[in-house]
Amino acid sequence: MTLTASAVPTRVATPFYRAVGDEVAVFRAAAGRGLPVLLKGPTGCGKTRFVETMAHELGRELITVAGHEDMTSADLVGRFLLQGGETVWVDGPLTRAVRQGAIFYLDEVVEARQDTTVVIHPLADHRRELPVDRLGTTLSAAPGFQLVISYNPGYQSVLKSLKESTRQRFVAIELGFPPVDIETDVVAHEAGVDPETARALVMLGNAIRHLEGSPLREVASTRLLILAGGLVAEGLGLRTAVQSAVVQALSDDSDVVRALGELVDAVL
Numbered sequence: 420m421t422l423t424a425s426a427v428p429t430r431v432a433t434p435f436y437r438a439v440g441d442e443v444a445v446f447r448a449a450a451g452r453g454l455p456v457l458l459k460g461p462t463g464c465g466k467t468r469f470v471e472t473m474a475h476e477l478g479r480e481l482i483t484v485a486g487h488e489d490m491t492s493a494d495l496v497g498r499f500l501l502q503g504g505e506t507v508w509v510d511g512p513l514t515r516a517v518r519q520g521a522i523f524y525l526d527e528v529v530e531a532r533q534d535t536t537v538v539i540h541p542l543a544d545h546r547r548e549l550p551v552d553r554l555g556t557t558l559s560a561a562p563g564f565q566l567v568i569s570y571n572p573g574y575q576s577v578l579k580s581l582k583e584s585t586r587q588r589f590v591a592i593e594l595g596f597p598p599v600d601i602e603t604d605v606v607a608h609e610a611g612v613d614p615e616t617a618r619a620l621v622m623l624g625n626a627i628r629h630l631e632g633s634p635l636r637e638v639a640s641t642r643l644l645i646l647a648g649g650l651v652a653e654g655l656g657l658r659t660a661v662q663s664a665v666v667q668a669l670s671d672d673s674d675v676v677r678a679l680g681e682l683v684d685a686v687l
């Protein structure tokens with residue numbers, strides 16, 4: 420099983436991030452104490468961008484892993500691999516972060532099985548250590564190491580919800596979709612569209628988010644609105660862009676697509 424881990428060296432340019440509440444202050448305080456952080460919020464609301472911004476501000480490397488159900492603890496910690504006839508140990512992304520004092524961001528943690536995520540427990544409390552059983556050793560996290568996990572509380576089944584004993588170790592930060600003015604700025608900046616277009620997209624996003632009895636599993640995220648805005652910036656008409664980037668992306672059900680289309684007509 421290959422794992423998609425990405426090590427993002429601290430970016431030279433400061434990432435663009437518009438704060439929505441006191442998340443920056445809370446994260447800074449948690450980082451000051453080396454406390455782990457749990458980011459809650461729907462997909463596409465800015466969790467990853469927020470972590471990138473904080474890593475940049477704190478001058479730390481950021482190592483990101485997307486949780487999935489086939490992920491094993493070896494994917495995180497490391498394994499012995501055959502290289503040129505020799506068996507060599509290769510650190511996993513979590514071990515690298517522990518050694519280097521990086522921020523380790525486990526995205527969508529509930530997608531991972533609980534027997535996988537237990538490896539993060541001793542890193543989440545005062546011990547700040549990682550047992551590497553296969554090497555018969557326990558590593559102490561280097562200064563600067565910080566664990567950040569995220570999950571979307573909206574659609575996970577009870578079964579998959581975060582284990583209470585894991586959850587209680589974290590400082591929780593809730594990130595929702597930004598208020599209209601901030602989200603308009605974000606969409607205008609990220610998509611490269613004028614503020615009026617951005618605002619129209621945000622109004623539509625909000626209308627979809629507030630649909631009563633919505634059958635949608637995901638709502639129109641900031642990410643989707645930026646996608647639609649990007650198509651407009653490329654010269655596509657607003658409605659066509661919305662149809663492709665938002666409506667069709669949200670549902671395959673023809674009745675739902677039709678209903679969303681009517682909503683688009685009403686809002687735009």
Ligand code: ADP
Nearest residue numbers: 435436437462463464465466467468609641642
């Ligand atoms: P998540 O990790 O929650 O799924 P992302 O961080 O990938 O979401 O956010 C999706 C996109 O939305 C980002 O790439 C960024 O362009 C934009 N975005 C969302 N919220 C903000 C914000 N508060 N400030 C700046 N950009 C934002």
